[in-house]
Amino acid sequence: MRLGVIADDFTGASDIANVIARTSGDGRALRVAQYFALPQQPADDAVDVGVVSLKFRSLPAQEAVAQALSALKWLQAQGASQIIYKYCSTFDSTPAGNIGPVGEALAAALQVKGVVACPAFPQTGRTVYQGHLFVQGKLLHESGLENHPLNPMTDAYLPRWLAQQTQSPVGLIDRSKIVAGAAAVAAALGQAAAEGQVLVIADAIDDGDLEVLAQAVADAPLVTGGSAIAAGLARAHIRAGGGKPSGTLGVGIQGPAVVLAGSCSRATREQVAQFSADHPALLVEAAALMGGRITPEDALAFVKAQGDRTPIIYSSVAPDLLKQVQTQFGGAVLAERLDRFFADTARLVVANGVRRLVVAGGETSGAVASSLVLTDVEIGPEIAPGVPVLVAQGETPLALALKSGNFGTADFFARALDLMAHPE
Ligand SMILES: Nc1ncnc2c1ncn2[C@@H]1O[C@H](COP(=O)(O)OP(=O)(O)OP(=O)(O)O)[C@@H](O)[C@H]1O
Numbered sequence: 001m002r003l004g005v006i007a008d009d010f011t012g013a014s015d016i017a018n019v020i021a022r023t024s025g026d027g028r029a030l031r032v033a034q035y036f037a038l039p040q041q042p043a044d045d046a047v048d049v050g051v052v053s054l055k056f057r058s059l060p061a062q063e064a065v066a067q068a069l070s071a072l073k074w075l076q077a078q079g080a081s082q083i084i085y086k087y088c089s090t091f092d093s094t095p096a097g098n099i100g101p102v103g104e105a106l107a108a109a110l111q112v113k114g115v116v117a118c119p120a121f122p123q124t125g126r127t128v129y130q131g132h133l134f135v136q137g138k139l140l141h142e143s144g145l146e147n148h149p150l151n152p153m154t155d156a157y158l159p160r161w162l163a164q165q166t167q168s169p170v171g172l173i174d175r176s177k178i179v180a181g182a183a184a185v186a187a188a189l190g191q192a193a194a195e196g197q198v199l200v201i202a203d204a205i206d207d208g209d210l211e212v213l214a215q216a217v218a219d220a221p222l223v224t225g226g227s228a229i230a231a232g233l234a235r236a237h238i239r240a241g242g243g244k245p246s247g248t249l250g251v252g253i254q255g256p257a258v259v260l261a262g263s264c265s266r267a268t269r270e271q272v273a274q275f276s277a278d279h280p281a282l283l284v285e286a287a288a289l290m291g292g293r294i295t296p297e298d299a300l301a302f303v304k305a306q307g308d309r310t311p312i313i314y315s316s317v318a319p320d321l322l323k324q325v326q327t328q329f330g331g332a333v334l335a336e337r338l339d340r341f342f343a344d345t346a347r348l349v350v351a352n353g354v355r356r357l358v359v360a361g362g363e364t365s366g367a368v369a370s371s372l373v374l375t376d377v378e379i380g381p382e383i384a385p386g387v388p389v390l391v392a393q394g395e396t397p398l399a400l401a402l403k404s405g406n407f408g409t410a411d412f413f414a415r416a417l418d419l420m421a422h423p424e
């Protein structure tokens, strides 16, 4: 293994696995394995990149740090010489959040300072300029992310947001350095390290900027950010001799399918509306769930009752209703109950023959994927930027899509199901 990734949630893990698996050079691509928990055994020798999917984005810092350090240890034992700590391209965290503590702990373990922190993912509209994060051209705190159920993002200026979480000062590499080229960026990172800055937010408004950044940190033991910076890092590993002849993994899994949506993000709500217009749909209402009036067994019965039609089971609601039920029942309690509901429902439907499963939402995907007790998956075709088809091989292969809340166009669910059955 050359490159190890520690991802703070499962959708983020499949996002970065997708970026790396799809990057090629001279007809070669890195062989990527995505693990659904910290593996208990060594990685397969053929694996160039190990992506460890964890679920610590919304956990207290201490727990998140412990999980990240265990993953670091395992990845180092597999030979990974570079580690990417992957968090959300919308920097999902709170002022007491764990991006800072995890970044600092990994940096301390690897004895580095002046570590790049760049969430930019231009293909999905996330850019960083003068330290400010934009989503589709809007400042982060005016993009809808200010209403996020678990990590409301109320400040777009990342150095200030991150500094609330860190012990050490946070640096900034602005775009004037990026346009000056990789050597200028490397020098600025060296200067930041000399000044005691452990994490350094870096501007990037397009993939060209990310390529410059990646070149500047091609040999760095630690890089942190969104998935997009990984393309340049993967290219550097391929140039250094990594990878095998590239080719896309076929899927062709045509069995029964279910869509599970636990995300309240804007894009997911549009996708739910479009899919439920012509598919059977079951809304999981917070009050019904809390009152025990809807259970995973009810969801299974609903799925079975649809015969050949693909149903969607969703809890996605608009921000005003979300706030109301969170006040009524408590946000954390609801999150835990919803996670458990979707996890148990997924387990039941898969045990009853479902072979294609599309899941929307990072927390929801983490709960679902963990409950399915899959060890590792291979990366199949791309459904939308940031979302590949994942294939769990086994006696009866399972095709999975783990979609970040805000990724994908309105027709995402139908597209995902089609691609699983008939890869392009
Ligand atoms: N009907 C609902 N009532 C209250 N809370 C809900 C409801 N539906 C979902 N939620 C909350 O919204 C959270 C959605 O988180 P999730 O990470 O799955 O989606 P997301 O944040 O949109 O995705 P991502 O993390 O990929 O951006 C759930 O964990 C749950 O806490």
Ligand SMILES: O=C(O)[C@@H](O)C(=O)CO
Pocket (backbone or CB within 6 Å): 009, 011, 012, 013, 015, 016, 087, 088, 089, 090, 121, 226, 227, 362, 386, 404, 405
């Ligand atoms: O970076 C992103 O936006 C996604 O990969 C993500 O982290 C999903 O939760």
